[in-house]
Amino acid sequence: MSAGAGIPTAAPTWLGRSGAVARARRTPRQSELVIGAALLALILLAALLAGVLAPVDPARQDPAQLLAAPGTPGHPLGTDHLGRDVLSRLLHGARTDLLIGIGAVIAPLVIGTAVGALAGYLGGWVDAVVMRMVDLVFAFPILVLLIALVFVLEPGVVSILVAIAVIDWVAYARLTRAQVLREKDLDYVLAARVGGLTHRRILVRHVLPNVIAQNVVYAVSDVVLIILAVTTLGFLGLGIPPPAADWGQMIADAQPYVGAQWWLAVIPGAAILITGIALSLLGDGLAARIERR
Amino acid sequence: MTALLEVSGLQIGLDTGVPLVHDVSLSAAPGELVGVVGESGSGKSLTLRAVAGLLPAGVRVTGGSVRFDSQEVLGASEPNLRALRGGSIGMVFQEPMTALNPTMRVGAQIAEGARAHLGLSRRAADQRASELLERVGIRDAAKRSRLYPHQLSGGLRQRVMIAIALAGSPRLLLCDEPTTALDATVTAQVLELLDELARDLEVAIVLVTHDLGVVSRACHRVVVMYAGRIVEEGTTDAVIRRPAHPYTLALLRAVPTRSTTIDDLVPIPGALPGPGAPLDGCPFAPRCALVEDACRAKAPPLIEVEGRRTACRRSEQLRRPREVVLDR
Numbered sequence: 001m002s003a004g005a006g007i008p009t010a011a012p013t014w015l016g017r018s019g020a021v022a023r024a025r026r027t028p029r030q031s032e033l034v035i036g037a038a039l040l041a042l043i044l045l046a047a048l049l050a051g052v053l054a055p056v057d058p059a060r061q062d063p064a065q066l067l068a069a070p071g072t073p074g075h076p077l078g079t080d081h082l083g084r085d086v087l088s089r090l091l092h093g094a095r096t097d098l099l100i101g102i103g104a105v106i107a108p109l110v111i112g113t114a115v116g117a118l119a120g121y122l123g124g125w126v127d128a129v130v131m132r133m134v135d136l137v138f139a140f141p142i143l144v145l146l147i148a149l150v151f152v153l154e155p156g157v158v159s160i161l162v163a164i165a166v167i168d169w170v171a172y173a174r175l176t177r178a179q180v181l182r183e184k185d186l187d188y189v190l191a192a193r194v195g196g197l198t199h200r201r202i203l204v205r206h207v208l209p210n211v212i213a214q215n216v217v218y219a220v221s222d223v224v225l226i227i228l229a230v231t232t233l234g235f236l237g238l239g240i241p242p243p244a245a246d247w248g249q250m251i252a253d254a255q256p257y258v259g260a261q262w263w264l265a266v267i268p269g270a271a272i273l274i275t276g277i278a279l280s281l282l283g284d285g286l287a288a289r290i291e292r293r
Numbered sequence: 294m295t296a297l298l299e300v301s302g303l304q305i306g307l308d309t310g311v312p313l314v315h316d317v318s319l320s321a322a323p324g325e326l327v328g329v330v331g332e333s334g335s336g337k338s339l340t341l342r343a344v345a346g347l348l349p350a351g352v353r354v355t356g357g358s359v360r361f362d363s364q365e366v367l368g369a370s371e372p373n374l375r376a377l378r379g380g381s382i383g384m385v386f387q388e389p390m391t392a393l394n395p396t397m398r399v400g401a402q403i404a405e406g407a408r409a410h411l412g413l414s415r416r417a418a419d420q421r422a423s424e425l426l427e428r429v430g431i432r433d434a435a436k437r438s439r440l441y442p443h444q445l446s447g448g449l450r451q452r453v454m455i456a457i458a459l460a461g462s463p464r465l466l467l468c469d470e471p472t473t474a475l476d477a478t479v480t481a482q483v484l485e486l487l488d489e490l491a492r493d494l495e496v497a498i499v500l501v502t503h504d505l506g507v508v509s510r511a512c513h514r515v516v517v518m519y520a521g522r523i524v525e526e527g528t529t530d531a532v533i534r535r536p537a538h539p540y541t542l543a544l545l546r547a548v549p550t551r552s553t554t555i556d557d558l559v560p561i562p563g564a565l566p567g568p569g570a571p572l573d574g575c576p577f578a579p580r581c582a583l584v585e586d587a588c589r590a591k592a593p594p595l596i597e598v599e600g601r602r603t604a605c606r607r608s609e610q611l612r613r614p615r616e617v618v619l620d621r
Contacts, residue, residue: 185349187392191454194345195406196379196461205405209396
């Protein structure tokens with residue numbers, strides 16, 4: 001802006017907001033949603049069709065082709081130190097990690113939402129007890145707690161799911177409680193109360209539907225965090241036991257070869273990155289949609 | 294007529310002890326429309342919420358009684374209260390957008406109350422929802438009952454709100470600023486609807502508003518509140534035409550009508566005393582033109598003057614230059 005910078009231009013700005021600017025603002029948000037969803041759909045499809053798409057069995061070792069470079073005939077992405085096909089392991093790893101990521105988010109989402117809603121709605125000692133438990137879990141670094149729990153429970157898919165549920169519900173509890181606290185004094189909840197409805201009905205039919213969308217958005221982003229946590233566990237040798245393919249395990253296995261066969265670590269790393277970006281875009285896009293409503 | 298709602302000596306205060314509403318008594322008979330007017334902070338909405346048992350956290354009733362059909366409401370158990378709410382008492386809120394659940398179809402919100410209080414089946418409740426929507430003047434009710442609140446206009450939303458309040462066949466309707474969020478035409482329609490409900494269904498209606506125009510058009514009786522106290526109470530005709538309290542008169546002078554210009558409107562100087570401010574005398578004394586020492590010394594009790602009650606010692610001296618006539 002030049003000379004007119006100091007002059008208030010209320011009308012044009014205001015007009016612009018409702019017209020062109022608002023549209024321009026909406027479009028990138030909308031594309032976040034579309035790009036995120038499309039990317040995730042592709043990844044999910046690849047994971048689902050892993051059995052069909054993978055050139056060979058991900059666990060099959062080919063002693064003649066150890067540490068083959070990408071582009072080797074029969075191994076488009078090369079092989080690892082045991083001669084296993086990297087593309088096949090990548091696809092099957094997508095299946096493992098996405099399944100665990102999505103599966104692991106359900107229990108914390110359900111438990112945390114229910115507990116947080118009760119705490120926010122009932123208040124009093126229920127709230128106090130729940131929030132102290134939440135504080136307790138939040139007091140530890142999540143990864144440290146997760147590693148300790150999985151270690152104690154013995155590594156395996158079930159332990160990972162249980163450990164994540166035990167730790168991750170607090171995020172949803174806190175989120176839900178804050179929203180319920182805000183919603184419960186709004187007129188429509190008061191109206192439901194003057195309507196003589198039971199507390200259970202008010203909570204389930206009136207309050208929860210108005211807060212659940214935020215939780216679902218958070219859950220989408222949470223899948224990224226869980227996949228990262230699971231791959232970290234895999235990297236530390238606490239993940240999915242071999243021979244099942246898992247991206248974290250792949251990166252861990254690639255560690256000695258980072259200098260010469262860098263792609264062994266970069267390829268699964270890129271897969272984690274792209275999945276993370278897809279889920280984050282989807283989450284942001286969904287959040288923007290809810291805000292606009 | 295015997296009163297359906299009988300509030301007597303109601304006191305409301307903060308948990309910390311600061312009093313907010315002092316010694317408020319009012320009543321409403323079946324078929325009667327009672328207006329409660331006052332500016333923001335006068336305690337009118339709190340009074341209404343206390344009747345519905347919906348005081349916000351940190352605020353509680355500290356004295357007096359609220360009787361519904363000769364039954365004490367204050368301190369009633371939660372199940373009793375629940376049966377009373379919706380079944381006997383309905384409430385209409387100021388802002389229909391926030392008072393409707395955005396995630397539920399409007400028909401379902403009406404049917405919900407009907408099922409809870411009349412024990413109707415799902416289908417009968419849906420039927421009743423459509424009937425109620427028609428009753429509050431919504432055409433094409435069966436179709437509109439499947440819409441969500443955001444798909445309706447402000448006026449329609451307020452009608453839906455009234456239909457929800459009526460779902461359990463209540464005998465008392467509490468309306469908290471039901472027309473404040475609406476434009477003039479829709480306000481007129483909603484007031485007409487309330488009047489019809491009072492007449493046809495013998496519902497007692499307590500209408501809280503800051504708009505004397507609304508009161509003069511709709512209410513049979515009016516209670517004027519100031520700083521948590523009743524300052525004047527009587528039939529609408531008496532109170533509006535010949536106010537016997539300087540505050541009522543001042544309120545009337547501040548209401549625009551078709552024949553007033555901006556210069557005719559007289560603002561009330563000063564502001565409402567804050568809650569808990571030490572008040573020995575009349576709460577309106579600091580802003581009153583007629584004030585004398587005795588007013589500041591002792592709060593004047595409500596006294597009977599010309600067929601209404603007023604809390605002014607000097608109502609005889611109140612200069613009434615012209616009859617105040619509001620647009621009806």
